[in-house]
Structure formats: structure tokens, C-alpha cells
Amino acid sequence: NKQAKWWQKAVIYQIYPRSFYDSNADGIGDLQGIIQKLPYLQELGIDAIWLSPVFRSPQDDNGYDISDYQDIDPIFGKLEDMDELIAEAKKRGIRIIMDLVLNHSSDEHPWFLEAKKSKDNPYHDFYVWRDGVEGKYPNDLKAAFCGPAWEWVPECGQYYLHQFSVKQPDLNWENPALRKAIYDMINWWIDRGVGGFRLDVIDLIGKDTDNCVMAEGPMLHPFIREMSSNTFQRADLVTVGEAWSATPERAFLYSNPDGSELSMVFQFEHMVLDQQPGKEKWDLAPFPFVEFKKVFTKWQQSLYQKGWNSLFLDNHDLPRAVSHFGNDEKYRVESAKMLATMIHGMQGTPYIYQGEELGMTNVRFDIEDYRDIELLNMYKERMENGYEEQDIMRSIYAKGRDNARTPMQWDESANAGFTAGTPWIRCNPNYTVINAQEELVDQDSIFHYYKKLIALRKKENVLVDGWYEPVMEEDEDVFAYTRENDTEKLLVLCNFKEQPQTRILPEEWKNGEVLISNYPDSSAGGNLRPFEAMMIKVR
Ligand code: TEU
Ligand code: CA
Numbered sequence: 001n002k003q004a005k006w007w008q009k010a011v012i013y014q015i016y017p018r019s020f021y022d023s024n025a026d027g028i029g030d031l032q033g034i035i036q037k038l039p040y041l042q043e044l045g046i047d048a049i050w051l052s053p054v055f056r057s058p059q060d061d062n063g064y065d066i067s068d069y070q071d072i073d074p075i076f077g078k079l080e081d082m083d084e085l086i087a088e089a090k091k092r093g094i095r096i097i098m099d100l101v102l103n104h105s106s107d108e109h110p111w112f113l114e115a116k117k118s119k120d121n122p123y124h125d126f127y128v129w130r131d132g133v134e135g136k137y138p139n140d141l142k143a144a145f146c147g148p149a150w151e152w153v154p155e156c157g158q159y160y161l162h163q164f165s166v167k168q169p170d171l172n173w174e175n176p177a178l179r180k181a182i183y184d185m186i187n188w189w190i191d192r193g194v195g196g197f198r199l200d201v202i203d204l205i206g207k208d209t210d211n212c213v214m215a216e217g218p219m220l221h222p223f224i225r226e227m228s229s230n231t232f233q234r235a236d237l238v239t240v241g242e243a244w245s246a247t248p249e250r251a252f253l254y255s256n257p258d259g260s261e262l263s264m265v266f267q268f269e270h271m272v273l274d275q276q277p278g279k280e281k282w283d284l285a286p287f288p289f290v291e292f293k294k295v296f297t298k299w300q301q302s303l304y305q306k307g308w309n310s311l312f313l314d315n316h317d318l319p320r321a322v323s324h325f326g327n328d329e330k331y332r333v334e335s336a337k338m339l340a341t342m343i344h345g346m347q348g349t350p351y352i353y354q355g356e357e358l359g360m361t362n363v364r365f366d367i368e369d370y371r372d373i374e375l376l377n378m379y380k381e382r383m384e385n386g387y388e389e390q391d392i393m394r395s396i397y398a399k400g401r402d403n404a405r406t407p408m409q410w411d412e413s414a415n416a417g418f419t420a421g422t423p424w425i426r427c428n429p430n431y432t433v434i435n436a437q438e439e440l441v442d443q444d445s446i447f448h449y450y451k452k453l454i455a456l457r458k459k460e461n462v463l464v465d466g467w468y469e470p471v472m473e474e475d476e477d478v479f480a481y482t483r484e485n486d487t488e489k490l491l492v493l494c495n496f497k498e499q500p501q502t503r504i505l506p507e508e509w510k511n512g513e514v515l516i517s518n519y520p521d522s523s524a525g526g527n528l529r530p531f532e533a534m535m536i537k538v539r
Pocket of ligand 1: 280318
């Protein structure tokens with residue numbers, strides 16, 4: 001039997017640093033703040049922290065616009081703070097995963113400042129340029145944050161490509177000198193002791209610009225393999241690529257067990273089902289529950305022994321899991337635990353997004369209180385295009401990225417105990433009832449439930465290596481599946497609805513041992529209360 005890799009048994013916690021904990025009262029979370037909260041994370045039992053970008057950045061897109069990959073932004077601290085975080089986390093058995101944004105840099109990166117001076121500048125070719133005349137774009141490509149993906153630079157008489165904001169010019173991976181500079185930078189971080197990397201929109205780096213192919217371009221996998229062999233393979237790291245376009249077939253390459261590319265990718269098929277096909281995430285559609293289950297089945301079964309899944313229901317770009325898929329009012333606690341059971345029972349590496357372990361919820365602000373560039377650009381564009389304001393706001397409440405970016409709710413004191421100053425974004429007013437302090441003392445809290453789930457993953461091998469088989473896949477209310485290896489078999493049973501359910505379950509389950517459940521007296525009798533969930537060991 002092949003030995004599992006450390007990251008196949010790990011649970012990873014994502015921190016969005018500016019919203020986690022502010023140590024110096026400037027209203028922005030920082031590295032010293034994370035260091036102070038390490039005991040909390042150790043208590044939860046996680047193995048690694050994925051840190052959203054803390055590199056030097058003008059913060060146009062909250063750090064996903066990097067102007068120096070080898071320094072820390074002063075709002076977060078200094079390089080020494082980063083070294084201290086790596087060392088302090090290590091003492092607690094926690095590795096630090098950094099978030100590399102390699103598809104684009106900031107327009108304030110020294111490379112771009114040089115590149116835009118002239119066509120002959122040695123750095124010009126670090127970015128993607130096309131000749132043209134002002135006012136006539138090279139093609140119709142649109143930027144993710146609204147408007148055309150091209151920006152005119154008079155000094156060069158050329159346009160540069162930016163798939164995200166104007167301040168995020170795309171890097172030109174075709175240029176070997178750029179690739180070498182990136183590999184050197186990655187190795188510099190590996191030598192500083194990081195535990196791995198999350199690779200932002202990695203599916204975009206192999207683009208074929210002239211044919212408007214951005215995702216999964218022809219050079220994508222050759223570039224990843226070259227990067228991996230020059231960097232990641234030097235150490236026992238975890239690497240996770242963000243790949244919105246991934247299919248299982250692609251994931252075989254990305255997460256090939258031979259280690260030639262990455263450890264795993266984030267794919268988003270389960271996250272985009274409740275939007276209108278071919279439209280934007282703001283164009284809401286009903287949530288197709290049966291389809292949702294089938295997407296999980298497809299990924300669970302296809303990647304079995306051929307790759308590795310990332311398991312998640314939220315992150316810094318997505319709505320809060322309990323608001324998105326559960327019930328964030330009457331059954332908030334039950335449904336948050338139910339969702340956790342569903343995702344932590346699967347094969348792959350589970351990711352917990354900060355505050356998910358508390359059941360933090362979406363927020364409803366007035367437009368002035370939002371901060372996210374994507375959301376604000378969309379609001380402006382749709383207002384100009386004559387959309388109804390209330391429809392725009394409904395989309396923002398459902399899908400806006402700031403839902404996930406309100407400050408971590410530590411306690412019931414002012415500003416949720418996140419800062420002694422004025423927070424960069426308002427807190428969710430429900431922090432007086434939803435906060436870490438309350439949940440740490442309450443043994444039945446969502447926090448303690450996550451703690452148990454994490455501990456269970458360390459104990460039950462079948463959670464790591466078992467085959468996934470769906471049960472009652474066409475059922476409109478219940479999400480059920482089994483996990484099975486040579487010696488063990490587990491049943492995961494989740495009621496996704498607030499209505500009680502009765503199902504006839506196979507005899508062999510009825511005498512199983514309830515390993516964990518979100519009601520004090522669950523049994524596999526086939527009666528499920530609102531959002532009831534359990535894991536049962538059948539043998
Ligand atoms: O997100 C990738 C991405 O495609 C996003 O635009 C995504 O579609 C959107 O946020 C969903 O609402 C990554 C980062 O996770 C995101 O925070 C960055 O803004 C983006 O890349 C650019 O670096
Ligand atoms: Ca601060």
C-alpha cells in the first residue's frame with residue numbers, strides 16, 4: 001500500500017490577512033495578528049495555513065496585485081514578521097502556504113515600470129503587448145473586473161493585456177527570462193521555510209492571446225511542469241493551483257500522482273451551478289441540488305488514485321458557505337455542521353475559510369460600505385446599463401466577495417474584537433451572537449464540531465483512501481454517500497433541508513457506530529431532523 005503524503009491527510013485553513021486580526025489598531029489585519037492567534041488555530045487542529053497574498057502591493061485587488069514578490073507589504077508587517085510567523089507556526093506543527101499570483105503583477109512592479117517605458121526596454125517582453133491605434137482594441141477580450149482587457153500605453157504605441165484590473169497587467173510566460181525570474185523568487189521562498197504555495201489563476205498562464213484562448217492554453221502544462229521541476233520538487237511541499245476551467249481530465253495532469261505538476265487544484269464546478277449558463281456569477285439561478293451532488297460524484301470518482309481533490313465550499317471570493325448552501329437564520333448551527341460533515345467526509349484535502357468554523361454569514365451593506373473592486377465595478381457598470389438597483393443589490397448580497405471579507409468575529413466587544421481602531425471594512429453586525437469567544441466555551445458549537453471532524457480525519461484512514469459511492473443520488477433533499485476501503489466502510493448522511501425526512505436505509509447501516517453527528521442522539525434509523533447530518537461507521 002502506498003504511503004499517503006502529508007497533505008493528503010491534512011486540513012488546511014485559509015487566512016485572508018487583512019480581515020483576520022489587527023495587532024496595531026490601524027484597522028487592517030497583519031502578520032503579528034496571525035502570530036497572536038496561532039494558539040486558536042492549533043486548538044482547532046489544522047495542519048497548514050494558506051495565507052492570501054501579503055507581498056508588497058498597492059492593494060488595488062487586496063494584494064492580488066503584487067509589486068514586489070520578495071517583500072512583505074508594510075500594512076501586514078516586515079519580512080522578519082513573516083520569518084517569525086513561519087517559525088512560530090512550525091513550533092505548533094503548522095505549515096505556511098503562500099499565495100503566488102503569477103499570471104499578472106501590479107502595474108507598479110519595477111518590471112512593469114520598465115516595460116512600459118519603450119518597446120526596446122529589456123523588461124518590455126515580460127508582459128503581453130499588441131500593436132494598435134488608440135481607441136481600437138486588438139480584440140474583444142474582456143477583463144474579469146469589467147471593461148476591455150486592453151490598456152493603451154502612448155509611450156510604446158501599444159496595448160497591454162490585463163485579464164483582471166487595469167492595475168494587474170498579465171505576465172508573458174513565453175519569455176524565458178520572466179520564467180527564470182519567477183523560479184528564482186519561488187526558490188527564495190522555499191529556502192525561507194514555507195510549506196507550499198497556492199497558485200492564483202494558474203490555468204491562465206499558458207494563454208494563446210492571438211486566438212483569444214486564455215484558460216488551458218497550449219503551453220499551460222509545459223510551463224507548470226517546468227516550474228515544478230525547477231522549484232516545488234526540491235522540497236516536500238503542498239501546491240494547489242486555482243483552476244476555474246479544470247475538468248477531471250485536466251486534473252489528472254495538474255495533480256498527477258507522479259508529482260510532475262502540482263499536488264491538487266481548486267476546481268469550481270460545484271460553485272457555479274446557481275448562475276445562469278453562459279452569464280456572469282451575478283445572474284442568479286436556482287440551486288440545482290441533484291446536479292450539485294452529481295458534480296461531487298464525478299470529481300470524487302474520477303480522481304480516485306489518479307489525482308487528488310481539494311474540498312471546499314467557500315473562500316475569499318465566494319459567499320459564506322452557510323448562507324450559500326445552508327440556512328443562516330433559524331438552523332444556522334445545524335446547517336453549518338451539516339455542510340462541514342458533507343465536505344469533510346469526502347476524499348481530498350479539506351480547506352476551511354476563516355470564520356467558516358464559526359458559521360459566519362453573508363452580510364447586507366449599503367453600497368458605500370463595500371470595498372471590493374469586482375463588486376464596485378459591476379455595480380457601476382450595471383447601473384450605467386440600466387439594471388434595477390434592487391436586482392444589483394440582490395446579486396451582491398448573494399455573491400459579492402465582501403461577504404467573505406468582513407472581519408473575523410473574535411468576541412462581542414467593539415468591532416468584533418478584530419481591531420482597536422477603525423476596521424478597513426465594517427463588521428457583520430451579528431458578531432455579538434456569532435463569535436469565537438462564545439464558541440470556544442460552548443462544547444456544542446460549530447467550532448468544536450470542526451475540531452472533531454479534523455481529529456476524525458487523522459483517526460479514520462478510510463476518510464483518506466476510501467472509494468466514494470453515492471447513495472440515493474436522485475434524492476431531492478438528502479446528500480448521502482459511502483466511503484470504503486479493504487477494511488472499513490463509512491456512511492455519510494446529510495439532510496439539506498429544514499423539513500424532516502424519512503428514508504428506508506439498508507439494514508447493514510442500522511447497527512453502525514455514529515462517529516459524529518450534529519444532534520445529540522442521531523441514529524441511522526432513517527429519520528432525519530432539520531439539517532441533521534451524521535457519519536456512521538458500518539464496519
Ligand atoms: O480569482 C480568480 C478569478 O477568476 C476571480 O475573478 C473570480 O472569478 C471571482 O473572484 C469570483 O467572484 C483569483 C483570486 O482568488 C481573486 O481574489 C483575485 O481577485 C483574482 O484571482 C485576480 O488575481
Ligand atoms: Ca494592522
